[in-house]
Amino acid sequence: MLVGIDVGGTFTDGVVLADGEVVRWCKRRTDTGRLQETIEAVIDELLPQGSGREVERIVLSTTLITNLLATGQLEKAALVVIPGSGLNPYELRLADNYYVLQGGIDFRGREITPINRSEVRETARKIKQAGIRKVAVVGKFSQRNPSQEEQVASIIHNEYPDLDILMGHRVSGELNFPRRAVTTYYTLITREHWSRFADEIEKVIRARQITAPIEIMKADGGTMSLDASRQMPCQTAFSGPAASTMGAFALTMDDKTSVVVDIGGTTTDLSFILQGEPLHASKGAKLGGRYTHVKALAVRSVALGGDSVIRIQDGRITIGPDRKGDAACFGGPAPTPTDAFNLLEGRKLGDPELSYRAMAGLVKDETKVADLARAVVEEFIDMLCRNIQEMMRSWEQEPAYRVWEIVNRRRVKLDRVVGIGAPAAIVIPRLASRMGCQGFVTRLSAVGNALGAVVARPTLQLTLHADTQTGTYSTDGQVKKLPNLGRIQMKDIKELSEKELKFLAEEKGMADYFSEREFFLEEQFNVIRGWTTSGRIFDVGITISPGVIKGFKGVKI
Amino acid sequence: MKPTGLVFFPAFDWAISPTHPEREERLLYTRDQIFEEGIMDLPQITEYQPQMATDRDVARTHFCVPTVRDQATDAHRISCGGALTIADALMRGEIRNGFALVRPPGHHSMRVSHGNRGFCNINNEAIMVDYLRHRYNVKRIAIVDTDVHHGDGTQEIFWHDPDVLFISFHQDGRTLYPGTGFTNEIGGPLAQGYTLNVPLPPGTGDQGILYVLDHLVLPVLKEFNPELVVNSAGQDNHYTDPLANMRFTARGYAELNRRLAPDIAVLEGGYSVETALPYINMGIIMAMAGIDYQYLYEPDYDPGLAQESRKGMEIIKQIIEVLQKTWRDRDKLVENARNTREKFYQRHKYIYYDTDNVREQQLETLRLCPTCPGYLTIDSLARFASGFENRVCCVSIPWQACPICVRDANEHYEAIKKRHDRHEFIYLQDKSNDRFLRYECQTRKEFNIE
Numbered sequence A: 001m002l003v004g005i006d007v008g009g010t011f012t013d014g015v016v017l018a019d020g021e022v023v024r025w026c027k028r029r030t031d032t033g034r035l036q037e038t039i040e041a042v043i044d045e046l047l048p049q050g051s052g053r054e055v056e057r058i059v060l061s062t063t064l065i066t067n068l069l070a071t072g073q074l075e076k077a078a079l080v081v082i083p084g085s086g087l088n089p090y091e092l093r094l095a096d097n098y099y100v101l102q103g104g105i106d107f108r109g110r111e112i113t114p115i116n117r118s119e120v121r122e123t124a125r126k127i128k129q130a131g132i133r134k135v136a137v138v139g140k141f142s143q144r145n146p147s148q149e150e151q152v153a154s155i156i157h158n159e160y161p162d163l164d165i166l167m168g169h170r171v172s173g174e175l176n177f178p179r180r181a182v183t184t185y186y187t188l189i190t191r192e193h194w195s196r197f198a199d200e201i202e203k204v205i206r207a208r209q210i211t212a213p214i215e216i217m218k219a220d221g222g223t224m225s226l227d228a229s230r231q232m233p234c235q236t237a238f239s240g241p242a243a244s245t246m247g248a249f250a251l252t253m254d255d256k257t258s259v260v261v262d263i264g265g266t267t268t269d270l271s272f273i274l275q276g277e278p279l280h281a282s283k284g285a286k287l288g289g290r291y292t293h294v295k296a297l298a299v300r301s302v303a304l305g306g307d308s309v310i311r312i313q314d315g316r317i318t319i320g321p322d323r324k325g326d327a328a329c330f331g332g333p334a335p336t337p338t339d340a341f342n343l344l345e346g347r348k349l350g351d352p353e354l355s356y357r358a359m360a361g362l363v364k365d366e367t368k369v370a371d372l373a374r375a376v377v378e379e380f381i382d383m384l385c386r387n388i389q390e391m392m393r394s395w396e397q398e399p400a401y402r403v404w405e406i407v408n409r410r411r412v413k414l415d416r417v418v419g420i421g422a423p424a425a426i427v428i429p430r431l432a433s434r435m436g437c438q439g440f441v442t443r444l445s446a447v448g449n450a451l452g453a454v455v456a457r458p459t460l461q462l463t464l465h466a467d468t469q470t471g472t473y474s475t476d477g478q479v480k481k482l483p484n485l486g487r488i489q490m491k492d493i494k495e496l497s498e499k500e501l502k503f504l505a506e507e508k509g510m511a512d513y514f515s516e517r518e519f520f521l522e523e524q525f526n527v528i529r530g531w532t533t534s535g536r537i538f539d540v541g542i543t544i545s546p547g548v549i550k551g552f553k554g555v556k557i
Numbered sequence B: 001m002k003p004t005g006l007v008f009f010p011a012f013d014w015a016i017s018p019t020h021p022e023r024e025e026r027l028l029y030t031r032d033q034i035f036e037e038g039i040m041d042l043p044q045i046t047e048y049q050p051q052m053a054t055d056r057d058v059a060r061t062h063f064c065v066p067t068v069r070d071q072a073t074d075a076h077r078i079s080c081g082g083a084l085t086i087a088d089a090l091m092r093g094e095i096r097n098g099f100a101l102v103r104p105p106g107h108h109s110m111r112v113s114h115g116n117r118g119f120c121n122i123n124n125e126a127i128m129v130d131y132l133r134h135r136y137n138v139k140r141i142a143i144v145d146t147d148v149h150h151g152d153g154t155q156e157i158f159w160h161d162p163d164v165l166f167i168s169f170h171q172d173g174r175t176l177y178p179g180t181g182f183t184n185e186i187g188g189p190l191a192q193g194y195t196l197n198v199p200l201p202p203g204t205g206d207q208g209i210l211y212v213l214d215h216l217v218l219p220v221l222k223e224f225n226p227e228l229v230v231n232s233a234g235q236d237n238h239y240t241d242p243l244a245n246m247r248f249t250a251r252g253y254a255e256l257n258r259r260l261a262p263d264i265a266v267l268e269g270g271y272s273v274e275t276a277l278p279y280i281n282m283g284i285i286m287a288m289a290g291i292d293y294q295y296l297y298e299p300d301y302d303p304g305l306a307q308e309s310r311k312g313m314e315i316i317k318q319i320i321e322v323l324q325k326t327w328r329d330r331d332k333l334v335e336n337a338r339n340t341r342e343k344f345y346q347r348h349k350y351i352y353y354d355t356d357n358v359r360e361q362q363l364e365t366l367r368l369c370p371t372c373p374g375y376l377t378i379d380s381l382a383r384f385a386s387g388f389e390n391r392v393c394c395v396s397i398p399w400q401a402c403p404i405c406v407r408d409a410n411e412h413y414e415a416i417k418k419r420h421d422r423h424e425f426i427y428l429q430d431k432s433n434d435r436f437l438r439y440e441c442q443t444r445k446e447f448n449i450e
C-alpha cells in the first residue's frame, strides 16, 4: 500500500494505491497556518485505523517553503560574498546584512586575489553586533575551488563559534554565482523551519504505526527522503506542479508528447512531457523573484482557474486574473468559470441556481445566459491555447551551444492534452479538439497530483568538472584530486562520475535506482598552449531522472 | 528600457584543427565566466538561439566556389545566422542592441571565396549587412572593425559601396597579418573616403585607441549619419593576445563599446582564450546593456597599461590628420573619378588564403556609372597547392543599381556564358532583384541559388 499526499494552496489531496489501483482518495481544504493538522486529517481519512503497518511508502508534496518565503516570517541571516572580478557585486544585495569581501577565484579555480583576514574578522564582528545568528558565505567560482569560502567560514567560526554558517559550494556545484548565492541564502533561512516541520510530520506518521520510508516531492519531479530534505529544503518548492506532471506521466505511461494542464482554483499550471520525458526548466526555479539552482520542471502558471472572476469589459469577456473567493455555486461572491461549467454540464455543483444568478448578473437578457457560459468556456480555452503555444515556442528557441544541436533542432509535435484537477473533464476535450490532438481525462484527474507524488521515484543529479592540468575534479561541492591514470580519457571521467553518483545514491538511500542513471552532458576540451596539448577539461553530467517507482506498471483508470 | 540581445554560440563541437587557435576551447572560459556571472538571468539581457544562414543569405554577399555548400559548413552558417538573428531581433524592435558572440569568425572573407583565409570562410557582418538591406531596406550602415587584424575581407566587399562606411583600426600591416590596411586604402573610385584605415603602431593601448575613437571615428560617424552602426568586435588587441602586440584592456573594450554604442556587435578574432576573452566578452555585453563595469578587470590588470607613449601618440595624431583630410575630400575625389570619362575601371588583385594555401588572381572591372555605384565583374583564377586550378567569372549588381547597370550586367553575364570554355563556373549576383545564379560551364546548366 502506497500513500501520496499533495498539500496545495487551497486543497490537500490524498490517494492510496494498492496493486496498481487507487483504492481510496480524499480532498480537504488546506489550513495554511496548520499544515501538519491538515496532513494528519488526510492520513486519518485515507487509512483505516490500524492499517499503518501495511503502508510501504508515503510521499508528501507541500507548499510550505513557498509560503514561508512569501510571508517572509523567517529568521534574519547575513550574506557574505567573495565576488572577485565582474558584475557590480552591490547590485546582488538580497539581504539587509550583505557584505562584500576581497578575494577572487577564476574559472579554473586559481586564486586571483587573496582574502583579507582582518576584513573577514571585522565583518564577523558586524554580523554579531547586528544580532544575526546565520551566515551564508558564497564566492564566485567556489565550486571550482572552495578554499576561500572555507577560509572565510573558518575565520568567522573561530571568532564566533555559535554562528550557523553555510557555504555556497556545499549547496550547488553548477555555474552561476548569483543563483548559488540566492539558493544558499534561502536554504539557510528556511532549513530550521523545515526541520521542525519534518519532525512534526514524522511524529504524526510514526504515531500511526507507519514505519515505511517517508519521502518528499521535489520541484524536479522526483522525490527525496525526509532526512535529505532537511539539508536542501528549497528543493521542495514548486513540488505541487511537479506532482501533477508526474501524475499525468503515471496515468499515461508511454512515450508520447503531452501538455499537462492542471486546473486549480486560482491558476492553471502547464507543463510538458516530451516523448515520455518530463521537461525541465532551463533556468531553475525562481524563489522570491530570483533564479536559483533548484532544478525544476518547466511549469508555466497562468492566472486562470475555476474560481477566477468573470467580467464583461467593453463588451468583451475577461477571466481573472483575480479570485474573490469560491465559485458562486458554493456561495462565492462573483461568477466564475466553475459556474459556467456548472450550467453547461448538468448543474451538478453546489447550488446551480446561484451559478445561474451570478452569470445572469452579467447580461441584460436572461435568455443569453447559456450563450455567455459557452463564451466563457471559449475564452478559457483561448487563453490556455495561447499560453501552450508560447511555451512550445520558447522551448524550441532555447539556446544551444553545439553545431549538432542546432542542426538537429527539436520541434514539439503535440500528441495529447492531459487534464489534472477538477474542471479538467469539461475543459480538456474542447482544448484538445482546438489544438488538434487527443484529450485525456479520467476519473482520477481530480487527484492526479497526489497520484504523481505516490509513484514518483527518487531523482539525483551530479555534474563533474575535471581539469587534468590542475589535476583536480570538482563535484557535489567538493574538489578532489584526479586519480593517476596516465592520459585521462572521457571514459575515465564517466566512470569517475558513476562512482561518485553511486556513493551519493547509497548515502541518500536510493541505491535501487542507480541502474537508471543516464549521462546528459559529455563535454571534452583540449587545453592547447603554444600549439601543443597541455591538458584536458571535461564536463560530465549524470542523472537519475524523474520516472516511476520500481514495480509500478500503470494505474487502473 | 529594451534589453540587449545576445546570441552565444561557442561551437563546442567545431575546430579548424585540434590545435588551431580557432578550436573548441576558444570560448570555453568565456562560457564559464558569463554563466558564472549569471548575466543571462538579468532583465537587461535576452538570449536568442541562432538561425542557420541559408544558401541565399550567403550568395547575396559571396561567390562561393564552386557552391555555397562547399564553403559554408553548418558551423559557418550558424555563426553567421547568429548575426542575422540579432539583426532580426533589432529590426523587430525587441532589443535595444545586440551582440552575436559567435565563432567561427568572418572578417577576412572576401567577395569571392575559394577557401579559408585568416580563419574565415564567409563574412558574417557582410552577409548581415546585405540581409538587413534586402529584408529591412536599411540603406546606410557603418562598420567599425576593432579587430587587431585589418578587416580586409569586409573592406573588399564594400570597397565600391558609398553607403557602407567601413572604418578599421588595427595593428600596422607592416607588422601583422594580413599586411594591408594602410591610410591610402580609401575605397573604389566611386566610393572614395568610405573606407578608412587606421594602422596603429604596435603597443597601442586604451588611451590611443579611445583617442582614435573620439577624434576620428565618432566625428566621421556623426557626419555619415548611418541608420545602423556595426562593431566587428575582434578581441585580439588585448595585451595578452598571442598573435598580436597591442595593449588594449577589457575595460578599454567596454569603454569603446559604451562610446561607440553600436547597434550590433559581432565577435571576430581574439585568441587569448583564458586571460582576455572571458573578461572582454563580459565587458562588451555589460557596456552594450548599460551595466556598470567598474568591477571588471583581468587577473593581472595594471592601470599603467592604458598609458600611451609620446611617440605612439604622435604617430596616431598624424594618421588621424591624413584620414580627416581623406574624409573631407571624399566628394571631390569621387567627382574626379566620374569625370575621367572612362567607361570602366579595372584593377588586378592577388589574394592569398593562408589557411587553405590557395593563391588567387583577380581582374576586377567596375562600370563607372554616372548614377549608381556601378556593376562589377570579377575574373578569378585560384591555384591550389595540389596544382588544381579553378577559374570563375562573377558578375555582381549592387543593391542601388540603376536600370542600365542591371541590363548591361545581365547582358554581360549571358555573353560570358556563351564563351563557356574559359571558366569552370559563371555567377550572377543581382542584389537589386535578389536573384542569384550559378552556371556550370562543363554541363552548361544554370542553377538558381535558393
Ligand SMILES: [Zn+2]
Pocket (backbone or CB within 6 Å): B147, B148, B149, B234, B236, B268, B269, B270
Ligand atoms: Zn584578428
Ligand SMILES: [Zn+2]
Pocket (backbone or CB within 6 Å): B369, B370, B371, B372, B373, B374, B375, B401, B402, B403, B404, B405, B406
Ligand atoms: Zn548604374
